[in-house]
Every structure is written in structure tokens, then in C-alpha cells.
Amino acid sequence: METRCENCIVRQFNSLRAMSKEELKHVSDSKIYKTLKKGDVIFEEGDKLKGVYCVREGVSKLSKLSANGKDQIVKLATQGEVIGQRSVIADESTNLSAIAMNDMEICFVPKDSILDAMHKNPAFTLEVLRHMAHDLKEADDVIVNMSQKSVKQRIAEAFIYLKNNFGVDHKGFLNLTLSREDLANVVGTATESCIRIISEFKKEGLLVASGKRIGIVNEKKLLETAQGF
Amino acid sequence: METRCENCIVRQFNSLRAMSKEELKHVSDSKIYKTLKKGDVIFEEGDKLKGVYCVREGVSKLSKLSANGKDQIVKLATQGEVIGQRSVIADESTNLSAIAMNDMEICFVPKDSILDAMHKNPAFTLEVLRHMAHDLKEADDVIVNMSQKSVKQRIAEAFIYLKNNFGVDHKGFLNLTLSREDLANVVGTATESCIRIISEFKKEGLLVASGKRIGIVNEKKLLETAQGF
DNA sequence: TAAGAAACCTGACATAAATCATGTTTTCCA
DNA sequence: TGGAAAACATGATTTATGTCAGGTTTCTTA
Numbered sequence: 301m302e303t304r305c306e307n308c309i310v311r312q313f314n315s316l317r318a319m320s321k322e323e324l325k326h327v328s329d330s331k332i333y334k335t336l337k338k339g340d341v342i343f344e345e346g347d348k349l350k351g352v353y354c355v356r357e358g359v360s361k362l363s364k365l366s367a368n369g370k371d372q373i374v375k376l377a378t379q380g381e382v383i384g385q386r387s388v389i390a391d392e393s394t395n396l397s398a399i400a401m402n403d404m405e406i407c408f409v410p411k412d413s414i415l416d417a418m419h420k421n422p423a424f425t426l427e428v429l430r431h432m433a434h435d436l437k438e439a440d441d442v443i444v445n446m447s448q449k450s451v452k453q454r455i456a457e458a459f460i461y462l463k464n465n466f467g468v469d470h471k472g473f474l475n476l477t478l479s480r481e482d483l484a485n486v487v488g489t490a491t492e493s494c495i496r497i498i499s500e501f502k503k504e505g506l507l508v509a510s511g512k513r514i515g516i517v518n519e520k521k522l523l524e525t526a527q528g529f
Numbered sequence: 530m531e532t533r534c535e536n537c538i539v540r541q542f543n544s545l546r547a548m549s550k551e552e553l554k555h556v557s558d559s560k561i562y563k564t565l566k567k568g569d570v571i572f573e574e575g576d577k578l579k580g581v582y583c584v585r586e587g588v589s590k591l592s593k594l595s596a597n598g599k600d601q602i603v604k605l606a607t608q609g610e611v612i613g614q615r616s617v618i619a620d621e622s623t624n625l626s627a628i629a630m631n632d633m634e635i636c637f638v639p640k641d642s643i644l645d646a647m648h649k650n651p652a653f654t655l656e657v658l659r660h661m662a663h664d665l666k667e668a669d670d671v672i673v674n675m676s677q678k679s680v681k682q683r684i685a686e687a688f689i690y691l692k693n694n695f696g697v698d699h700k701g702f703l704n705l706t707l708s709r710e711d712l713a714n715v716v717g718t719a720t721e722s723c724i725r726i727i728s729e730f731k732k733e734g735l736l737v738a739s740g741k742r743i744g745i746v747n748e749k750k751l752l753e754t755a756q757g758f
Numbered sequence: 759t760a761a762g763a764a765a766c767c768t769g770a771c772a773t774a775a776a777t778c779a780t781g782t783t784t785t786c787c788a
Numbered sequence: 789t790g791g792a793a794a795a796c797a798t799g800a801t802t803t804a805t806g807t808c809a810g811g812t813t814t815c816t817t818a
Contacts, residue, residue, distance in 0.1 A: 366673070366677040367756075368757075370676075372672065372673045372676045372677060374669050374672055374673065385662075386662045386665050386666060389659060389662040390659055390662040392663075392666065395666055395669060395670060396669065418655055419651055419652075419655070421651070422647065422648055422649065422651045422654055423648075425651055425654040425655055425658060426647055426648070429618055429647075429654060429657060429661065430619055432658065432661045432662060432665060433614075433615045433616075433661060434619050434621075435665055436664055437621065437624055439669060439672065440593070440603050440624060440625065440668060441593075443603055443671050443672055443675060443717075444593045444595070444601045444603065446672060446675040446717070447599075447601045447675055447717030447718075448597070448599055448717075450774075450775090451774080451775065452774095479794095479795065479796090480796065480797095481795080481796095488672075490775070490776055490777075491796090492775095492777080492778095492798085493774090493775060495796060495797060495798085496775095496797080496798075498796095499796095499797070499798080511784070511785090512785095512795085512796095528596060528597075679804075679805090681804095708764095708765070708766090709765075709766065710765080710766095718805075718806085719805070719806050720765095720766090721767085721805095721806075721807080721808095722806070724765095724766065724767060724768085725805095728767070740813095740814070740815090741814085
């Protein structure tokens with residue numbers, strides 16, 4: 301397995317691609333490759349991060365636990381994404397926990413490597429900035445959706461999001477399989493409500509399920525549902 | 530009135546402070562000073578921005594209108610803040626509208642001035658990045674609050690936010706006076722629910738009102754309410 | 759300063775969604 | 789491979805919040 305950043309394909313998808321050969325070499329030398337099992341914790345709410353994590357394989361959820369035990373998933377990070385950036389850049393402790401949704405491969409990159417590159421390479425900083433601007437826009441959209449859309453609309457939207465971002469397999473099932481509970485935590489609702497609405501969607505012929513796997517049957521109608529008919 | 534960026538005090542509060550004298554001079558020469566009346570539109574959802582706006586005086590709401598006519602306020606931008614950055618940096622059209630909450634003074638800075646500086650001055654880019662990282666954290670927190678806290682908790686929190694960010698006058702009234710409708714749009718609820726809860730808070734001795742002006746009487750208890758007792 | 763328009767307020771009612779309770783199916787692993 | 793645990797499912801009930809409807813007060817401006 302190739303662990304040199306210079307040759308790592310996932311780099312193409314994140315801001316590291318704006319680094320010079322030299323910088324990349326430095327990052328590669330200082331990074332630590334790790335494998336994780338489903339459920340493993342990458343970092344927890346309140347941690348002071350000593351670096352960022354580049355996702356090579358698998359998916360991690362970024363979430364925040366509330367007093368009453370519910371946790372809200374704010375983002376799903378997948379191959380090519382870098383997590384923990386925000387915290388490292390702002391030099392604050394994280395407000396989110398990162399947990400592996402399935403088996404993962406990640407590279408830990410110490411913050412110095414990142415900050416050094418930022419001080420020296422405007423193109424790299426700018427690239428990170430662009431990514432963050434994009435994330436911020438998405439976050440704003442989520443805020444609006446949370447307050448203006450019904451649970452049913454948000455669940456419909458979540459399935460479309462999953463299809464667009466993680467794709468489907470040869471049989472048409474979503475590549476990323478979330479438990480009903482995780483999905484509920486993404487859209488911010490109770491697990492039972494989530495289950496109920498999925499059942500409804502199955503009855504209406506919008507979705508099919510085979511065990512945990514879910515496939516979108518009628519994307520057009522699902523999209524209409526997400527938008528409120 | 531002083532309109533040279535080099536001498537503008539609001540600059541101290543935003544990322545422009547990381548600019549060199551030269552860059553600042555260039556920005557100052559290319560900027561356009563504007564005054565706005567309450568209710569004036571700075572830009573609207575979907576607009577392609579040709580630059581950013583630096584707030585010298587007054588407050589602007591950044592909000593998004595939904596199909597059913599409700600609009601969700603995502604951020605209140607005040608003196609020293611720069612709005613429209615996200616859109617300019619990511620080179621996308623805005624997802625938000627910006628409207629003056631009261632009489633305002635703003636400076637429009639063309640995007641080229643900003644982007645030029647970013648390509649040349651890593652310190653400036655980094656400063657912008659830090660601001661954006663902070664905004665992103667706040668946005669994540671809002672998402673979590675929206676899904677995990679009750680309307681009453683969110684309203685209590687909003688008042689504390691208003692006090693911390695805009696301060697109080699000599700009589701203890703909040704400097705920034707929001708209509709009940711605007712406040713409802715900040716916390717994502719119906720205007721009537723917002724009014725009802727404010728009345729409740731008044732009865733419980735947490736708040737006082739004199740006309741539109743609102744003062745926090747018992748901040749400790751208000752904070753406890755925000756956190757769910 | 760009078761009148762019309764906003765903004766504010768409150769009650770009654772409707773409803774989406776949470777919660778509770780209980781049962782079934784699937785998954786896991788000893 | 790059998791038994792426990794986790795995930796899924798669904799009905800009954802409660803609750804928070806939205807909606808509608810009718811007021812009053814406060815602002816605005818002609």
C-alpha cells in the first residue's frame with residue numbers, strides 16, 4: 301500500500317493538491333498512517349487537535365453530543381476530505397467528535413506541517429480557504445433546511461444527498477449504508493420518526509430496502525418530496 | 530468623515546488589518562462608500578457579487594427566503610465585519626440576501642482588490658481563513674442548537690447572544706433592537722411563538738420591555754433556561 | 759394630530775413530531 | 789448454530805409548536 305503523499309490519489313480531491321513537491325514531501329515524512337475499525341474514535345468534542353486527518357478510505361461522521369444523549373451529525377467526511385482543519389486553523393479545541401462509520405484508513409498530519417505551508421504558500425492557503433468557504437455555504441443551507449423543512453422533506457433530501465455524494469452500487473443500492481439511527485441524527489429527528497417515514501417512502505414506491513441497504517426507486521418524486529411537492 | 534481604509538478604525542476588527550500599507554491603499558482607492566437606510570437591500574440571494582462589503586456602521590441581516598415566505602436569518606453582521614466574502618472566494622453566487630436592519634454605512638470593495646491581495650499576501654489570506662474557520666464553527670453550533678434545543682431555549686440563547694455581541698445601553702437595554710418577527714427568524718420559529726415566549730420571560734422576571742427595547746434582568750436564569758435548566 | 763399601518767399580544771385549535779411501549783427481524787459472535 | 793444484542797417496525801399517547809383569528813398598542817406620516 302502506497303503511503304507517500306506525492307503519489308496518493310486522494311490528494312487530488314483536497315487542498316493538498318496545491319502544495320509544492322517540497323511541501324508534500326515534508327508532509328509525507330511527518331504524517332502517520334492509521335487504520336480504524338467501525339466505531340473507532342478519531343477525536344472527541346473538546347479535544348485540542350495536534351494535526352489534521354486525511355481520509356484515504358471509509359467514512360467518518362462529525363457530530364456533537366447534547367446533554368440529553370442525542371447526537372447531531374453535522375457532516376459526513378469521505379475519501380479525499382481533510383478533517384480537523386477548522387480547529388487547527390482557528391487554534392481552538394474542536395466542537396465536534398469524529399467517529400469512523402466503517403473501516404477506515406486515514407493519515408494524521410501534524411499541524412506544523414500544515415501551518416508552515418500556509419505561511420509560505422498562498423496558493424495552498426487559498427485552496428484551503430475555498431474549501432472552507434464551500435463548507436460554510438453548505439452549513440448555511442443546512443441551517444435553513446433545519447428550520448424551514450419538515451422531517452419528511454429533510455429525510456427525502458438526505459437520501460438524495462447520499463446518492464449524489466457516495467453513489468450507488470451495480471444493483472442501485474446506496475453505497476453508504478446508514479443505520480436508521482444515524483440517519484435520524486443527520487436530519488435531526490427521533491429514530492422512530494425516521495423509521496416511520498422510511499416505511500412510508502417504501503410504501504409509496506420511492507425507496508426499496510434489502511436488509512439495511514436502501515435503493516432509490518423514484519428519484520424524481522423523492523426530489524419533489526424534498527422540495528415540498 | 531474619514532474614508533481612507535488606512536485610517537478606518539473598523540479595519541482593526543476584520544481581516545483587512547493583515548494587509549500591507551500598499552494593499553490597503555489600493556483597496557481604499559478602489560472602494561465605494563455608501564450609506565443605506567433601514568430595509569435597503571445590499572445584495573440578494575442568487576446574485577453574483579462583484580466584491581465584498583465592509584460594515585462601518587449599523588447592522589445587516591444575512592438571510593434566506595423559503596418557498597413558503599419565511600426567511601431564516603443566518604447571521605447578523607455588524608461594525609467591522611466583512612460580508613459577501615464567502616461568495617467572492619468560492620466564486621459562486623450567494624445563497625443569502627443581505628438587508629440593512631437600521632441605517633448603515635458600508636464600503637464596497639471590488640473583488641479584484643481582495644483576490645489580488647490573497648495571491649500575494651499569505652498573512653492576509655490566513656487571517657481571512659481564520660475568520661471563516663470561526664464562522665464555520667458558529668454555523669455548526671447553530672445547526673446543533675436548531676436540532677437539539679427547544680424554541681424557548683433558543684430564544685433565551687438569542688438574547689444572550691445579542692447582549693454579548695451588541696451590548697447594552699446605559700439603562701441596560703439591548704443596543705440592537707430586533708422586531709419579534711426578526712427574532713423569530715433568527716431562532717427559526719413562528720412570530721407568535723416568539724412573542725408568547727418573550728411574554729413568559731417577562732412574567733418570570735427574566736426580561737423587561739419598554740416599547741420595542743428589551744433588557745435582560747436575570748441573566749443567570751436566562752442562561753440556565755438556554756441550557757435547559 | 760388624526761388615521762392608517764405596523765407591530766405586538768393572546769386565546770383557541772390543529773398538527774407534526776417526540777415519546778413510550780411492545781413486538782419482530784436481523785446481525786453478530788461465543 | 790443458537791442465543792443475545794442490536795436494529796427495525798408500528799401502534800398509542802403526549803407535547804411542543806404552528807396556525808388562525810381577533811384583539812390592542814405603538815409607530816409613522818400626511
